[in-house]
Amino acid sequence: MSNIKGPRGTQDILPGEVEKWQYVESVLADICHRYHYKEVRTPVFEHTELFQRGVGDSTDIVQKEMYTFEDRGGRSITLRPEGTASVVRSFVQHKVYGYPNQPTKLFYFGPMFRYERPQQGRMRQFVQFGIEALGSDDPAIDAEVIALAMNAYQELGLTSLKLVLNSLGDLESRKNHREALIAHFKPHKDELCEDCQMRLETNPMRVLDCKKDREHPAMETAPSILDYLNKESREYFETVKSVLDKMGIPYVIDPNLVRGLDYYNHTAFEIMSEAEGFGAITTLSGGGRYNGLVEEVGGPETAGIGFALSIERLLMALDAEGIELPIDEQLDCYVVTVGDEAKKEAASIVYQLRQAGIQVDKDYADKKMKAQFKAADRLRAKYVLVLGEDELQNNQINLKNMDTGDQQTIKLEEIVEHMKKEFKED
RNA sequence: GCGGCUAUGGUGAAGUGGUUAACACACCGGAUUGUGGCUCCGGCAUGCAUGGGUUCGAGUCCCAUUAGUCGCCCCA
Structure with missing residues (x-):
């Protein structure tokens, strides 16, 4: 009998390594405590439909990365590929929107599952830490979420960070932008890569994010979402930025930052590592606003924003920057x-x-x-x-x-x- | 899902087809008969990922599988 190994893309965290995880998790939990976010624990599997509706049918995650199976009762079950959908489902299911003291500020930890080809910083089972703030569309809470994320990395000692910010606008802004994009790229459709030809139909914003067609001249002149934000969206974005400025948190605007999940609108951000030798994958965490998602999952109209980071990538970044955690095993x-x-x-x-x-x-x-x-x-x-x-x-x-x-x-x-x-x- | 590279002990690694698979670290034992960190000595591979094949003979060549790794896609 040959020895059984752990399934592809999974890892065991043994003593010697696990102390780092415990330390990082304790720091994150402590930060949440200070920002007054409460922990929520949701199941690692959900009805497949939740992710189809929540994350979005057109996303790569839903189309090709989900661990989906039928249970013994014939239900279609999926190991969660991300945390937000579950948290929102739980928020709706337990009518948490009716509790006093809104907005509801939550954090979570736990394994996520995506069927992908593993490489450094990308596992089939990986651990995310994330927060969600539900029930407020105050731009200051967008800034709070971003601040917490940056704070977490900085507190652990990371310095080579880049905060990338964008606004995807509201529904109206996106619709106008979408039409402009289609009009812009249609004449060049045949020159774009195969994926982008598809994207032009399904989610034209993603074309802007394409790495293959980056050099295409039409990219330069493509309409920017920022030029299509309506007054409301523009003001919202301006306020988020000004709060960040007040906090002294530096950021760069990238109008091409799209994010892979359908539910985002308004504020979208990513935090990347710029450390030497960090590898091809530089995204440490990502998040954004998702007004509308709660309704999508069956709850009342509720604003929401959140972000998630992967512990694996966090540890990689610490390693890349040569940061020793204060772990003293005696x-x-x-x-x-x-x-x-x-x-x-x-x-x-x-x-x-x-x-x-x-x-x-x-x-x-x-x-x-x-x-x-x-x-x-x-x-x-x-x-x-x-x-x-x-x-x-x-x-x-x-x-x-x-x-x-x-x-x-x-x-x-x-x-x-x-x-x-x-x-x-x- | 696609492409490149890799796969030898607990770890890092020699090994250019031919008897018993270097070396280092780690580990265990002894020198030191009740005391650690230094030194010296000794021991330490179910036999080279798995399965086939070529050959008189394979860790060394070929194929497949699996896994790792890097990159693409995309993301955390």
Whole structure:
């Protein structure tokens, strides 16, 4: 039988690596706390229809990247490819829009699934952290969401960041822009790439985002969405920008920033890494406003905005910038024993120490004393307790400070209290 | 979904078709018979991703599969 490996595009996060994840997640949760976003947990699978309606039928995600299967009851189920649709569904299902204290500000963590060819920074199962603010169309909350995102990266130490901003406008603006785009590109249709010829029909804005046709002369002169924003949309965008300016958050405007999901309107943004050697994929996170999505999913007319980042890419960016996270794996105490009697006695002492709140480990591999010390050293134990025949006979235990090398003898019955004091002082 | 590159122990890696698969690190043991970080010595590959094929003979050549990796598409 050949060995079974994890499915393609999945990864195991083992001790040594998992501490980074825990640290990053704790920082993110802490930031959410300060911005007053509350955690929400939704299922990792949903009815397929939710994503078809929410994310949009014409998107790549829905068309070719979903993990969709039929369950035993014949229902079409999909592993969530992104978080917003689920959060909105849950918001509608539980009528959270009726709760006091609107807008509703939520954050989430969790695995997302997309059937894609894996490469660096792109997994079939990856972890996203995201936030959603539902029930407000105040431009200041757009700025808040962006600020939280930038804040998160900066707090972890990243500096080579670029915030790219655009406005997709409201329905009317988009409609006018769409018509202008079609009129503009139609004469050149045959010169565009195959994908873009399709896009011209389905979502002409995406043509602007195409990498293949970037050099085409018609791109230069293509109508910009920013020129087609109606008064309302333009004012909205101006306000978002001015709040960001006030906050001192730098950004660049990219009228070609489109975003891959259908539900976006008005504010759209992406945060990219500009670190050397980050690879082909530079997008760290993306988000935008999605007024209308709540209705699409069956709720009342409700404004919404959110963003999501991938933890994998965040860790990559930290790596690319050479940032060491403050992870200090130490062990409070390691118990070394000599002889069978001592081993039994040690088991009880270890138990008592742990109950007293101290982190303790001991040897279970029947190692020689020297090897036990070596293990203690490698585990970066702060203290080693030695219990051998001599100590046992005298009802004592030897305590060694591994940093200073100092040793002292302590009565067996006093060791737990002694250690408690030792750690209280820290 | 498409294209390039790669696949040898826990890790990094030698190996240009011919007996027993270098070396380094890590790990385990010993020197030091109850004490770590240094030094010295010794040990350490279900036999080279999997499955076929070529050959007197394959880790070394060919094909397929799988996986990784880089890029395209697109995104987090």
